[in-house]
Amino acid sequence: MPNPGMRRLLPYALTALIVILAAARLLWIDREPxxxxxxxxxxxxxxxxxxNSQHIADWYTPSHLIHGLLFYAALWLVARRLSFGWRLxxxxxxxxxxEIVENSDAIIERYRAVTISLDxxxxxxxxxxxxxxxxILGFALASRLPVWASIILALGFEILTTWLIRDGLALNVLMLIWPLQAVRDWQAAL
Known part of the structure; x- marks a missing residue:
């Protein structure tokens, strides 16, 4: 049986392996490196x-940071007995x-059909x-910040991206699940 130090590192090693396997899967399905x-x-x-969505960071990076804040909150609610590492x-x-589903042909075509993301x-x-x-950064921040700060950070990013690019996590989910022509027209008017 591994020593306690090794057991504590296991979820972090698994986290790194998950990221590597996700990258490998994306390469396997012919996503551009x-x-x-x-x-x-x-x-x-x-x-x-x-x-857009080809470099390290873009206007959609804040929505992924918000994912981390939300995942931390959800896992704190349903799995708080698990260590931080396992929840991560x-x-x-x-x-x-x-990321793998989002980059499937079906979801890419859905984005192109119902959003302004024609290209x-x-x-x-x-x-x-x-x-x-x-x-991961958002998850780590949520573990350190008071709840009110996480909420302000998430709302701030949503307001910022909605104001600057007329898109964000909430609008992205809305348009993927239940596209509204009025929202599409508003986004295209930028």
Whole structure:
């Protein structure tokens, strides 16, 4: 049986393995490793661009940080007896599965059909891994911040992205599940 120190590291090793396996799966389903443009940017701020969701961070990165805040809250409610490390591994698995599903042909076509993302052809693997890491950052922040600060952070990011790019986590989910033409028209007017 492994020593206690090794047991404490196990969920973190599993978390890293989940991220690696998600990247491998995305490569397996022919997602581009990096932007087809051939270079890597730390930040790409143009949403109506073929380079959106292709670099390390973009205007959708805050929504993944919010995922981390929300996953921390949900897992605190339903699995608070699990250690932080095991809850992080679960959250990373959920986020990684979402990145794989989000980059499936069916979801990509859904985004293209019901949102203003007509030039969206999926995330690069670099962007997907960065999104998973943003979720991990949000999860870690939620573990350290008071609840009120996590709420303000989530609302602040939603308000900021809604104001600047007319999109965010809530609008993204709405338009994926129940697209509204009025929202699509409002988003396209930017």
């Amino acid at each position: 990096i932007c087809k443009c051939g270079h890597i940017k730390l930040w790409h701020g143009q949403t109506m661009s073929a380079e 591994a679960i959250a990373t698995l959920v986020e990684s599965l979402w 969206y052809y999926g995330d690069s693997v670099l962007n997907s891994v960065s999104d998973i890491l943003a979720m």
